[in-house]
Amino acid sequence: MTVPPQASRPGEPPAGCSRDALRSALDTLLEPARFKDYGPNGLQVEGRERVRHLVSGVTASRALIEAAIADGADAILVHHGLFWRGQSGCVTGWMKQRLALLLQHDISLFAYHLPLDAHPTLGNNAQLAQRLGLAPLPGGWGRFGDQDLGLLGVPPVDTAAALATHVQAVLGRPVTLLDTAQRPLRRVAWCSGGAQGYFEAAIAAGADAFLTGEISEPQAHYARECGVAYLACGHHATERYGAPAVAAAVALSLGLSHRFIDVDNPA
Incomplete structure (x- = not known):
């Protein structure tokens, strides 16, 4: 990555970066264009323009989104996003609930499926x-x-x-x-x-x-x-390890704070 982190004074929140800078860093690292996948990779839901705190998790479930809101997230990075090939496209039920939370709190959702599996060191x-x-x-x-x-x-x-x-x-x-x-x-x-x-x-x-x-x-x-x-x-x-590894590397590069939130799943 080529974007240097912006320094913050002790006790101050991270200086952060723009949403587009975060998207560019993730796309550069994970190279989604290389893969034929089951859904869209990259920015799936657009939130606020400035990102200071990034939360990572495995799946964009309602439980993860609610935990990220409580943690003060500006953006979420997951392996399993919201949109998959073959869905009806209707925003009802669980889809409406998840999207409503993201939009209400102006949080960006980034999702990378196969690219996050495949990265040679962080995947x-x-x-x-x-x-x-x-x-x-x-x-x-x-x-x-x-x-x-x-x-x-x-x-x-x-x-x-x-x-x-x-x-x-x-x-x-x-x-x-x-x-x-x-x-x-x-x-x-x-x-x-x-x-x-x-x-x-x-x-x-x-x-x-x-x-x-x-x-x-x-x-x-x-x-x-x-x-x-x-x-x-x-x-x-x-699949608990790729998203936090990628998020930690990008957060360090861009001057963000980061937290991995593991929502347990017996599957």
Whole structure:
């Protein structure tokens, strides 16, 4: 990033930046134009022109928006925004409630989906790897799947059962493990969130185990028939780390205050 932070005197609120400067910094860092995605990336709801306090979270739920309002946010950065392909476009029910809060309090909402998964150091997959001790393979050898979102690497333990125990301790939630072959782990594939559709690509890439957030009916059969372990570790739990990492980096660059608010989700 090239925009220097503006200094504030001790005890004063952050000097902040313009909304457009924040948008430019996020777009420059995450490069949304590179991705074919399920909804719009970037500024989804326009709030006040001046931004001093940025709140980050996983999903633009009403609970997060209400917590951000209480925290004095000028802008919110999330992984899961409000608008997705296939929606009706009607502003009713939960959509009206969320939008009404943002508009009433003049808060901008920024949302980045696949770009926030993919960033090589601050994204969900990279941040998850840091916390779990997964060592990505170098260069193109460490990428697989659609739009190269999945990562391949070396695990910190040598069995799927040990990896499941380790992940459960780090993420603080139960892990669903399918491991009929119980073969030694040399290479692990992972992709945060609802990436169960990447399992076949992970198998083709030579993974001994695949770690993601969710599991659907077909993956149980693939795991048993192919002898590759499958770990479902929670959609929310595996995607808690990218948004605060990106927000903290941008806030430091632009002279903003930042707080991550984690709204618990068992999914």
